Amino acid sequence: MYIKFPRKDLKGFYKELTNRVNAHFKKNQLKKTGNFQLHIKSVVMIGLLVVPYLLLLTIPMSSWQQLGLCFLAGVGMAGIGMNVMHDGNHGSYSSRPWINKLMGDTIYFLAGNSYNWKVQHNFLHHTFTNIHEHDEDIDANGILRFSDHQPWKPFHRFQHFYFVFLYGLLTLRWALVSDFSQMRRYLRDHKSVAETKSPRRLWTTLVITKILYFIGWLVIPFLVLDIAFWKILIGFLLMHYTAGLILSLVFQLAHVVEDTEMPLPDENRKEMKNTWAIHQLYTTANFSPKNWLVNWYVGGLNFQIEHHIFPHISHVHYREIAKIIKKTAKEFNLPYNEYKTTRSALLSHFKFIKRMGLKPAL
Numbered sequence: 001m002y003i004k005f006p007r008k009d010l011k012g013f014y015k016e017l018t019n020r021v022n023a024h025f026k027k028n029q030l031k032k033t034g035n036f037q038l039h040i041k042s043v044v045m046i047g048l049l050v051v052p053y054l055l056l057l058t059i060p061m062s063s064w065q066q067l068g069l070c071f072l073a074g075v076g077m078a079g080i081g082m083n084v085m086h087d088g089n090h091g092s093y094s095s096r097p098w099i100n101k102l103m104g105d106t107i108y109f110l111a112g113n114s115y116n117w118k119v120q121h122n123f124l125h126h127t128f129t130n131i132h133e134h135d136e137d138i139d140a141n142g143i144l145r146f147s148d149h150q151p152w153k154p155f156h157r158f159q160h161f162y163f164v165f166l167y168g169l170l171t172l173r174w175a176l177v178s179d180f181s182q183m184r185r186y187l188r189d190h191k192s193v194a195e196t197k198s199p200r201r202l203w204t205t206l207v208i209t210k211i212l213y214f215i216g217w218l219v220i221p222f223l224v225l226d227i228a229f230w231k232i233l234i235g236f237l238l239m240h241y242t243a244g245l246i247l248s249l250v251f252q253l254a255h256v257v258e259d260t261e262m263p264l265p266d267e268n269r270k271e272m273k274n275t276w277a278i279h280q281l282y283t284t285a286n287f288s289p290k291n292w293l294v295n296w297y298v299g300g301l302n303f304q305i306e307h308h309i310f311p312h313i314s315h316v317h318y319r320e321i322a323k324i325i326k327k328t329a330k331e332f333n334l335p336y337n338e339y340k341t342t343r344s345a346l347l348s349h350f351k352f353i354k355r356m357g358l359k360p361a362l
Helices: 011-027 038-056 063-089 097-110 113-128 154-167 168-190 198-225 229-253 275-285 290-295 304-309 315-331 342-356
Strands: 285-287 337-339
Touching: 011 275, 038 063, 038 097, 038 198, 038 315, 063 097, 063 113, 063 154, 063 229, 063 290, 063 315, 097 113, 113 198, 154 229, 154 342, 168 198, 168 229, 198 229, 229 342, 275 290, 275 304, 285 290, 285 342, 304 315, 337 342
Parallel strands: 285 337
Antiparallel strands: none
């Protein structure tokens, strides 16, 4: 059974904020979806993945050069996920549904699955942000401990040493394990969420895209290139580890840091203390708001507060509406968690991971 959020906003925060944001778009005659900046960036990100792949297949080069291209492909893979796929699956890339569907399906470049993403990210994470046993983004199957509400195990004392190695396995887990277990679980527990397609069609899409993915990245290079298969496998793993590490760190810096909260609902009513919009302010953080390169590459995910409150607005607008949200939150005496640099956010995440690894006091 899902928990509830209070329907009545006693502060009137969300209504006032929505009015101000809508007024911003109306005044400046802007669409809330993506624009030419996003379209250009999409070409760049897809190119960072596709061009290295084509170069590897067509041009003779040293093993070190091949590894360099695999690393670059991993950077492009993460870039597609944060800039193209993310906006597409939120319906914010374009005002045309078929374009959003096309851009959302670039998740198959990451060896992921569109249906699973919409359930885990759009529904569970965005609705129940940082809530134990509801937000799967803070559930690492007991290997890592992200919350005081999760059981502690002796090996968690060392998680601040090994967490970074596990983060790099994100997209590989999608490819090999997670998508299959999630599909089975989501079709059982969340049948009405994100999709209306039949289970048979969803399973068929999952299996076929996995087969095509591994043919494209492992079988074709093995048939075309005159190198040992283990070398191809190393390049494949390097690409995925690069993408997985980037994606994991960017996602974690938004929610698993010292300044964010992980509240629980009232035990009797199963209701949260704050309304959904205010809950997002307590459980989310921004980082590097003035770093244009970080903002450009991570698809505005450093403005995570803006994204969580207005997920249907494209990330190309976050920098501007951040000013409105920050000012409004201050007026209503609400938090606006923000780390000035990526380094300070990484340090906060590390400290939080280390603290969660300590044995809880009785």
